[in-house]
Amino acid sequence: MINYWPLLGIALVVVGFALRFNPLLVVAVAAIVTGLLGGMGILNVLAALGHGFNENRYVSIIYLVLPVIGLLERYGLQQRARTMIVRMRGATTGRLLVGYLAFRQIMAALGLIAVGGHAQMVRPLVAPMAEAAAEKAHGKLDEETTDRVKAMAAATDNVGVFFGEDIFVAIASILLIQGSLASFGIELTPFQLSVWAIPSALCAFLIHGTRLLLLDRQLQRSSR
Amino acid sequence: MINLHWLYVLAGAMFAAFAVGSALDATNAKRWGNASFWGLVAASFWFGDLLGDLGNGLLVLALVGLAGGHLLGRGARSSTTEEEREQLSEQFANRLFLPALIIPFVAFVGTLLFNYSPLKDTGLIDPKSVTLVLLGVGVILALIICYAWLKPPPAAPVEEGRRLIDSIGWAVVLPQMLASLGAVFAAAGVGTTVGALAGAIIPSGSVFLAVVLYALGMVVFTMIMGNAFAAFPVMAAAIGVPILIKQDAGNPAVIGALGMLAGFCGTLMTPMAANFNIVPAALLELKSQYAVIKAQVPTAIALLIANILILYVAGFQL
Numbered sequence: 339m340i341n342y343w344p345l346l347g348i349a350l351v352v353v354g355f356a357l358r359f360n361p362l363l364v365v366a367v368a369a370i371v372t373g374l375l376g377g378m379g380i381l382n383v384l385a386a387l388g389h390g391f392n393e394n395r396y397v398s399i400i401y402l403v404l405p406v407i408g409l410l411e412r413y414g415l416q417q418r419a420r421t422m423i424v425r426m427r428g429a430t431t432g433r434l435l436v437g438y439l440a441f442r443q444i445m446a447a448l449g450l451i452a453v454g455g456h457a458q459m460v461r462p463l464v465a466p467m468a469e470a471a472a473e474k475a476h477g478k479l480d481e482e483t484t485d486r487v488k489a490m491a492a493a494t495d496n497v498g499v500f501f502g503e504d505i506f507v508a509i510a511s512i513l514l515i516q517g518s519l520a521s522f523g524i525e526l527t528p529f530q531l532s533v534w535a536i537p538s539a540l541c542a543f544l545i546h547g548t549r550l551l552l553l554d555r556q557l558q559r560s561s562r
Numbered sequence: 563m564i565n566l567h568w569l570y571v572l573a574g575a576m577f578a579a580f581a582v583g584s585a586l587d588a589t590n591a592k593r594w595g596n597a598s599f600w601g602l603v604a605a606s607f608w609f610g611d612l613l614g615d616l617g618n619g620l621l622v623l624a625l626v627g628l629a630g631g632h633l634l635g636r637g638a639r640s641s642t643t644e645e646e647r648e649q650l651s652e653q654f655a656n657r658l659f660l661p662a663l664i665i666p667f668v669a670f671v672g673t674l675l676f677n678y679s680p681l682k683d684t685g686l687i688d689p690k691s692v693t694l695v696l697l698g699v700g701v702i703l704a705l706i707i708c709y710a711w712l713k714p715p716p717a718a719p720v721e722e723g724r725r726l727i728d729s730i731g732w733a734v735v736l737p738q739m740l741a742s743l744g745a746v747f748a749a750a751g752v753g754t755t756v757g758a759l760a761g762a763i764i765p766s767g768s769v770f771l772a773v774v775l776y777a778l779g780m781v782v783f784t785m786i787m788g789n790a791f792a793a794f795p796v797m798a799a800a801i802g803v804p805i806l807i808k809q810d811a812g813n814p815a816v817i818g819a820l821g822m823l824a825g826f827c828g829t830l831m832t833p834m835a836a837n838f839n840i841v842p843a844a845l846l847e848l849k850s851q852y853a854v855i856k857a858q859v860p861t862a863i864a865l866l867i868a869n870i871l872i873l874y875v876a877g878f879q880l
Binding site (some may be wrong): 340341342344345348351355360363368369372378379381386387391393397398400407411412414415416418419421445449458461462465469481485486488491492496504505511512514515519522524526530531533534537538545556 | 566569570572573576586601603606607611612613614615616617618619620623624625626629630632633641642646647648649650651652654655656658659662663666667669670674691693694696697698700705707708714718719720721722723724725726727730733734735736737738739740741742743744745746747749750751752754755756758786790791794795796798801803807814815816818819820821822823826829830833836837838839840841842845846848849850853854856857858860861864866868869872876878
């Protein structure tokens with residue numbers, strides 16, 4: 339008999355996020371409830387939570403770039419990024435982000451997923467450039483439109499890395515697929531798997547690229 | 563051998579400096595909350611392996627208490643003003659990009675040099691963490707260059723870094739928290755339950771429907787767990803291997819690769835993937851914490867349909 343009660347934890351997460359409670363609180367409560375319903379003692383749940391937190395510290399290493407980025411912002415990095423775009427002929431938000439999408443996908447396909455990212459590329463360079471390109475063509479933007487342009491810059495970074503990295507043979511997700519299927523006696527090489535990431539990468543470029551170029555038109559319309 | 567622990571020492575030092583800076587910042591009414599929060603993060607980086615699982619669990623509870631009790635604030639310490647920055651950016655011109663690009667450049671060239679040269683066999687850097695270690699090296703190099711060239715006040719990197727970290731706030735540790743939630747979910751058997759449910763509703767006879775359910779299962783479970791890595795083994799065991807590969811004789815490479823990529827479409831649509839979706843919204847100071855997800859949903863849905871078609875055609879028709 340399968341114990342369905344732990345699924346309540348998932349519901350808690352959904353409800354908690356929807357009601358906009360502090361996400362850390364939601365996650366902690368969901369973890370404790372799920373663990374207890376799954377038959378773990380409270381101390382075991384706490385230990386599992388602590389163990390997971392400690393093992394995943396590497397996720398937070400990326401914040402090491404913040405002092406450098408903050409320091410350069412102090413000396414006008416974002417302003418410089420804007421000036422550069424304003425002086426560039428033919429630069430629009432859409433074209434700029436399409437260029438970044440291609441760059442991010444190609445770098446990721448070569449296994450270079452650290453070239454790019456929100457802290458080191460999007461905040462200091464890509465987002466201010468996208469914003470400046472929009473302002474150059476359409477004048478001062480309202481806050482809502484500015485946020486949309488910046489959000490699109492972050493989205494482009496994500497789409498680029500997700501749908502580029504699997505073309506690289508030695509990336510964690512490819513090795514995980516290989517390992518999972520091997521446990522069922524299905525032996526594949528990483529190369530056989532990564533080849534099949536190419537059609538999706540092309541689709542991602544076409545779909546997201548089209549949306550980026552459409553963004554230019556929407557900015558045009560909303561500026562009138 | 564240089565491994566992750568060297569970086570943890572460095573990150574711990576940075577967060578400890580943030581904690582001290584916070585405690586000294588009289589413009590922040592909640593400065594002790596910030597100081598405790600970053601101090602605990604520093605403790606986690608420095609002493610996490612000595613605290614034991616339960617000790618780390620208590621540390622997590624303390625972080626959650628500080629965030630849930632709204633005890634974190636933001637100071638108003640002045641960096642440079644908008645006008646000063648315009649002026650400085652004219653003065654330093656395009657050379658300002660160089661230190662920012664050093665970090666990705668060191669990661670790029672460094673990884674290539676390391677992997678395709680005899681350095682790899684010297685055991686200088688742990689091969690599993692090459693990119694992260696080189697990221698740390700790039701940061702240190704960039705800092706040295708900035709100090710030599712821009713001659714900022716000595717504490718400026720800490721103060722400017724603190725300005726950015728405070729704009730992200732408690733969301734800094736959300737990705738780590740979600741990863742541990744995933745671990746608890748796994749320990750409580752959520753994965754096997756979801757897999758059993760997905761396996762039970764599979765209709766027999768229609769390969770296309772089975773493909774759709776496999777892809778949707780990857781999306782939904784990825785959205786719940788916040789990452790496709792946790793979802794893949796479960797969905798592979800529930801539908802991918804027994805139904806698509808064994809029963810319907812699909813191409814295993816296509817089913818494996820496209821299953822994962824369908825999961826990535828889910829990653830684009832969930833707040834549980836905090837480091838990709840929630841942290842950037844905070845980092846870009848967007849009004850809605852879901853703004854990045856909203857920007858991604860249309861791409862994710864169109865791409866999911868594309869992935870399902872590729873999965874069906876390449877997996878079963880070629």
